[in-house]
Amino acid sequence: MTERLILMGVIGKPHGVRGQVRVHCHGETPERLARHVLADAGGRSFVLEWAADGVAWISEIVNGAPRRITDRDAAARLTNTRLFLPRSALPELENDEFYLADLIGLAARDEQGKTLGSVAAVLDHGAGASLELTDGRLIPFTRACVPEVRIGHGYLVVNPPVEVDAREETKG
Secondary structure, eight states: OOOOEEEEEEEEEEETTTTEEEEEEOSSOGGGGGGSOEEOTTSOEEEEEEEETTEEEEEEEETTEEEEOOSHHHHHHTTTOEEEEEGGGSOOOOTTOOOGGGGTTOEEEOTTSOEEEEEEEEEESSSOEEEEETTSOEEEOSTTTOOEEEGGGTEEEOOOOHHHHHHHHHHO
16 A cells, blocks of 8 residues: 655746746645655655745756756746655654544544544635545534544544535435
8 A cells, every 4th residue: 555645735836037936835834845855646756945935946856866947937837736745754743633634534423423434535725624525525624513533543523514414415
């Protein structure tokens, strides 16, 4: 089984004419991106060096050596490239903490213990995260709707809001 990759950033549009790019970081510490070799979805490897806030030099690893992007056209071809780290490269967390990516695959149980499916995806479009269950339901990731997360036990408890349950009843 291959290790789960965690989305850590996205290359944005070029900055200037010498190959710098804007990088949108999805972690709390953008500096972490410059300490690791990052991978894209196609298996290419990159390293970056911060030049300014949100702007970086990016190098592709070719034959084991970094090859810096030095012109705007090459930088533009990397626009929207998603940058990943293996889960093992992220720091260990306290017992009651977790990464949102750790929720994917957990069983979703109601408060009575009945399995409703599992977490298929964690979505965050800027207004707060939601869990997409395998049955298609979207559950807001709030303490009221997800009162318990038991990563070590392989499940979480969901309490879908009335609006989600009402929608499910009208489908059936």
